[in-house]
Amino acid sequence: MTALTNQSLIPSVSFGYTAGAPYSLKKVLGSLTLGGYDQSRSTPNNMTFSFAPDTDRDIVIGIQSITSTDQDGTQYDFLPTGIDASVDSTVAQIWLPLEACRLFEEAFGLTYDAENQLYPVNNTLHKKLLAQNTSITFTLGNSDSGGQILNITLPYHSFDLQVKPPFASNATRYFPLQRAANEMQYTLGRTFL
Template sequence: MFGGTDDAVIGFSGTGGQSLRQQFVANYAAKTPYLGLLGLSRSPTTISLPDGYSRSFSSTLAGAWYQGAQGYPASLTFGGYDALRGNTDSVLTLPLGAEITRDIVVQITAIGISSVGDPATPVQNVAAFIDSVVPEMWLPQEVCKVFKDAFDLEWNDDLGLYLVSDSQHEELLSQNATVSLSLESQGSTVTIDLPYEAFYQPITYPLADILDGTVLHYFPLRIAANDTQYMLGSVFLQEAYLAVDYHRREFYLSQAQFPGNENEYRIVTVHPPGWSHGLSTGAIVGIAVGAFALVVIACGLLWWFKYRPRSKKRASRLSAKSTEQDRDVFGYYGREKDGGEETYEKRELDTAEPGMRGSIASRCELPSPPLPQYSPGSPERDWPKDRGSIDMVEMGDYLTARRVPVQSPVELSADSEHERRPPPVEIA
């Protein structure tokens, strides 16, 4: 025995399959080959091996070596199924069994063989376990007799196998013989058709004590000793598509499909119960409120930094324009230069300037004399006409008129420093 390292590739060369670089590869000469297993069940399984054996995890999927020029690879999908490899229009749904070592069990109700032309033979109480590790089909002796008679099989006691003669093998290939297995569950039935090519398994050296180039045509069918040995092995899975849902404790069977392009696929994801790809109502409401708040904040920032300065500038322009209009209306109709500074001609009632003599109140109307001068019985008001004339007297912030006694005119000399005062005016 010798070994080395090499690249291990799942699939045919050049198909882009998954590869593992620098894997240990051993070459040995023995009549009993080792079989690697890839565990797919979610249930814990303990495997007891003799000392010196290593536990190998590699694919043992059946595929269909007889399909196409180079055969058709098997399909293995985790977390879903390939809708192009199974017949989604005709699917049998079955519950998983309680025993973890025999959980994928299907009930065989009838077996039909097309080369014979007879109706399908009913089968009673055949609950077969689907096991990809086992290459053959293990069935009751009476069921095996149906195959033996239809295909003219020869039983070899030394090998414990059914063999097919060379002539019979060629005849079955030319007839395109087909085996139909009717499977039932809870009133539903699905038929899986297996061509004779799926059963063709050649035996060569070093099996069956063959020491030369002899080839035996082996039919993968074994007689089960009891009902615990009823099994459908990898020969069955060449033409059946199996999907197992451990979350729902169900498995599904349908006729396998072989698309024209072996690299073509359509994966359908199967989610566990209670899974939701959408958001909860609370999350949706929270997102909506948050989005609304963001929109409001964005609009506020936009107004603050863009439109608010424009509004202030516009208000300033309108205020300046209004001031100019007010100046035109109330007497601000010209500008004069006074010592290099611009001044405006003031209107009669200037409410913007403080009052005279330090008054801080704005003047809003013309001043009037004190009320006593106009009240009834006032001396100033009832002054007789012959008592004098009116004189202008400054009183506070205003000027008022009052009567004064009549006096004779005062004559001033020509050299007087004072001007002649005009005579008082008589009030009629």
């Protein structure tokens, strides 16, 4: 990135990334923009996130709440108290406190596979979750409570992932949630991005 900037091939060392939404009606493709971001893929807001003082975790944001609503209007609150979490594109899952994971298990009928450290989703559960058409909203801020907030709402389809060989013997659907052992593991991974 620095070499490209020094050669004036891109305007800065920043970048914008969007995973896309191939499950949506418009089949939105992924995007990587070097030297800036694609304004057509963002929604204007006044939220600014500052870098964390913890140099081991570059980008840390406050997750003030995680809620869901399904097509019948049933609502769930998955985060009893706000937490600080890293934003990390090198992991797929969303790492949350055990209590939050158990609330997800209850709401979505998930069962944790401790051996593979996954929440597998069989065909029956997959059809049920698709039919519920649940959306999950993350309320974010610079801290775990108060101040300016930003709500990001994702459809269930964003959480409909597959693990494939060599990580599993064959392709397996899973819900990309992971049980964090401690608060340093709280992370919003690629699923969120």
